[in-house]
Amino acid sequence: MGKVISIINMKGGVGKTTLCVGISDYLAEIGKKVLLIDADPQFNATQSLLDQYKASDNSFYTSQVINKEKTIFRLFSTTESLTKAYEYPTVDELKVALTDNLDLICGDLRLVLSNNSSNARFAKRIKTFIDKGNLKDKYDYIFIDCPPTLTIYTDSSLIASDYYLIPNRIDRYSIIGIDSLQSAIKGLISEEELPLKCLGIVYTMVYKNPPQKQEDLRQSFESKKSLEGIDIFSSQTTFYKSIQFGKLGANPTNYIKAKQDIIAVSRELMDRIEKEEKDVQRSNIIS
Template sequence: MNNKSKATVISIINMKGGVGKTTLTINIASHLANKGKSVLVIDMDPQFNSTQSLIQYKIANQSPAGTTATDDSSSDTSESQQPTIVKNSADFYTVLSDENKTINSLFQQKQVLKSEDLIIPIVENIDLIPGDLNLTFANQGDTDPKNHVIQEFFDQANLLNEYNYILIDNSPTWTPVLTLSSLHASNFYLIPTKLEFYSALGIRLLKDQLYKYQSRKYDKLEIAPLGIVPMFTTNIKAENLVLDTLTKEFKDIGVFSNSIPSTPSAGSKFTLYDEVSGHTRYDALNNSFDKFFIEFQNKLDHENN
């Protein structure tokens, strides 16, 4: 799967929730798209947060004013539009769900929809295969045949030749079907984490599960780490202690030297950092993500060479 002519597939994953998986996934997608790369985001988390964020972004960009905040007045305007944007995006998603045009359709016994029915254009260079709360039930019945569903879908729809990058937002719960299906289809995995004292638990659990399936004699999992990404950092002393612990314990995975800082209004006023790229109040946030993105690209270039 490491053929350079094909899409690079990256799973964003941690066995602990609330660590910034969605934030990292959609902002990497946005930065890649701005560099002229075509990106497909696949939402494999039953909570479907990436889906909600990207559809809201799609709806907002279809409105006359858009959502990009360059000063306080435009920020206030976009904030006043938010309830309408949320409602319209919820209506948009309801239609998709009712028509079974979500990733869940791949895991059902019904006839699988064509890729063009599942893939939703968001903005230029970013497409989405929406998530679905019903993914929760994908592990019922005989699960082994489903472990390669995503990989088989890539092959059938020739998606690896259609995109430069495919990013998979995974559930924080390891499941035999969803997690393995994502990882079997991926070249690399990326682990976002908060620098909290229990951060190592989720990463340790993930590492143990990966080792188990990478050590199998049959249906062996082949995937490489890109690293651990410190998320929502505040530069307090306790975080430095946790960072030191992660760096020492997970040398084989690696920890990014650039982190994504905590921003109180992120998530409530905006999700994609591009939305506030011209706002001086968020210069530190955007500069930090730019530095992370350069490191991310360098790691990918190193792995692919």
């Protein structure tokens, strides 16, 4: 069965969306069936992928996505009548097919206006959407680009996920985001009794020749008690000015050196999931 992976950090500016887009695009390129769900109200993942695959139509997002209600906003809409149950759309009604192997459920700025963290019914909308559509049978990987804040969409993304991955940029404030994230996830796992597992931390936007100050920050970060039990990927992504300037768009797979980083992270991610699955199977046999 396919796996659902949330890519998340409570701190912005860590390259979360860039990593999510890059991994999704690369895995689709090598033949994996991938669905990317953009649950971040900033919808940068949507803009990045539409700029690449639908660039010939400048009005695509407005005419073919917003006007046809093909965004994640539809999953969090309310019913018109209190007596009428919410009807889930099918994946074909929501998705935008980018390639033969890569589909996108677009993000929507309107999520900011509709966020209601007190409406617990919304918390399982993404999971129910995936389950009802048997999407784990249709896709090898479903990636969710999560908001960098605690919202009902964050909860919904995590509840739907088998795993979560933490992109992290080494700076003096990075530990704050990890602390907040781990605290929130531990609470959610306890309340919802989730089998949610952390795949680890991926260092992002690392300087090719990091100054001693950054190395000191890395060591200080890794010594924090809150990181106990969290693995750190051996692969990482490097800071490239070319991506910041965006000459070839925001997708890192469009840049030779950045793509090499994405390939390494993607392969390690697949290996980690495979190992987790084997450990679970071994545990089930023993028990």
